[in-house]
Amino acid sequence: MTDTHTRQLSIWNFGVAFSAFLIAAFMGFYQVVERSGIFPALESAKVYFASVSSHGVLMAYVLTTFFIMGFGYYTAATALQRPIWKPVLAWAGFGLSLFGTVLAAIPLLTGKASVLYTFYPPIQASSLFYIGVALLVAGSWVWCVIMIVMTHQWQKENPGRPIPLAMFGTAANVFLWLWTSAGVGMEVLFQLIPWSLGWRDTVDPGLARTLFVWTLHPIVYFWLIPAYIAMYCFVPRAAGGYLFSDEMARFAFLGLLVFSLPIGFHHLYMDPEQAAGWKLLHGILTFMVAVPTLITGFTVFASLEIASRLNGGRGLLGWIGRLAWGNPMVLAAVLALLMLILGGFGGIVNASYALNAMVHNTAWVPGHFHLIFAGTTVIMYFAIAYHLWPRLTGKALCNNNLALIQLWTWFVGMTLLSTPWHVLGLLGQPRRISSVTYHSLLTLAWQPYELFMIMGGALLLGSAVLFGYILLKSLRNPSPQVDLEPNYADPIHPPRDMPAWVENMKIWNVIVAGFMLVSFGIPILQFFFLKTYDSVPWGY
């Protein structure tokens, strides 16, 4: 049983995360309908782009950051078996992030920050938006400090013992996030806020874009690592078995930390302000990040197979039928991995140095990242919520079957939504348009796909509402949760004689620093020794 602060902190963080998610889900559905052009009365570029901006910020920054903080507090308290360090500080961080979110929401919802979630200078949003986002991130840094201190204290009290795997993953994610958020942090602090407040007249969009991509790719792994933690630490036990390899899991987390950071330039392949050689270097490193992901897939599938065989599963593929399909955590893991495989192949195309030209900024890209983010990541967030909500609130989950239906509808909806997106991308439809105005025969081929996207969107919205309903209904469930203990999986081989450098986060941070210096050092410095011309602010 966890202490009150841990439970309250997790519940409140999850509450904010999932409220943001629900609001954003409605916007997402509106967007596919508006974009289809089938309902002319809905067409409005102003509303559409305000909605796209809000949807992106709510899903990518608010849902993720608050969910990860809530999950982190639970992980730290239960895996390390110690109370949260300085709960007052934790609440202050939560408050700061929430205040920032509200501050950013005001201009977003009133159409004063329609710069999408990637900011796009020299289009200038209200300064409230940039300040709000900065405070949201600053609040999450408080969480980072608490996580680091707790890990450090545990290590001091348990010399020589390996950090519990769930906390090892969380610690890797904390360092990943601190490194990741530094890029956009510098952009917002030194460029966007002074510029939007009128303290400086111009901004260099090339430098801004370079700083932003520093954050843009690793941030995806910040969102994804909690999903991986659940796959390693909850799924094997939920399936009725054991974790195949604790040691490889550690290397996978370290691989993500080291390789996801210096690779952002594949988002800049089509940009003029960075030279080909740097793009190629980042491209090579981008492929390296596939390695920890493929190792994770292997370990999770192996753990699932072991569990199934322990439960009587037989044959080369026969064990699949004997999996614990009725367990939301197991179901979510299988569906998440399916979408991760498909999304991963799309990612290989995006990361390919020359192939990228074909799909850059087309509908392919949102198709790809919805598979990875809304598919793999968010579906695991659902499963974690179903798993933890009863343990946090003390009330049993109201209905297991509803949870299974919710996960399946999410999977089918995401497939219906993202498949046409991929096809449309290959047919050349740009992303980020609110209507198709090009009077061209080529664009007629785009139309039939819009219908599938509306169906997918409707299914996803239904699934999102069902998720909210299950959590709220469970809060009023009269039957209490019987098993309040955390449910971490045991590894087949406990981590023994691990070399000390694996657990030494200092070493890994030094390695990351070296990589970052090589991959971003000169590309950022060039803006200070080139003769560059800044750009003046523009409205939307």
Add this chain to the structure above:
Amino acid sequence: MHIDPLEKKWIYIVLGMTALFLGGIFFTTFVFDIHPPSNVETIDSARLHLSEEFAEDNLGVKRQPDGTIKVIMVAGRYGFFPRRITLPADTPITFRWASIDVLHGVHMPMTNMSTMVVPGYVSEITTEFPKPGDYPMLCNEYCGLGHDFMWSKVTVEEKQAWMRRHPNFGGGES
């Protein structure tokens, strides 16, 4: 430390796959010399009209003495200038772009003509169009509320027909 033999095999497969993909990329990069548009050339976007290359009179399609074609275009909210161009098929064509205001992206569906147009920088890309026909040349980066309406029309003509109509060297399109 304990690494399962199966796991070891899988790691070799993964590393092999990664090497294969990278091999493919190195091959197209170094053998076919295919690169993304990356010329790191700066320009003052606010003074484009005073520049030699991107002044209004200078925009459009130019036939070079060596037979290649150069296209000078400007992106600004909400259009590409010139609004219409006609190009020959099967001919190397070099596009040079500058933005007069915000970020834009230019893309012709079903071709690999794609580049971002970032204010302060000149984007350059060389490509060939094998298939004659009408193509929308559209903005694929959010540039403001009129973004949807930002597009030009490109007609790709069969090479001989285009050459007959554009016999002059170095002049702009009429």
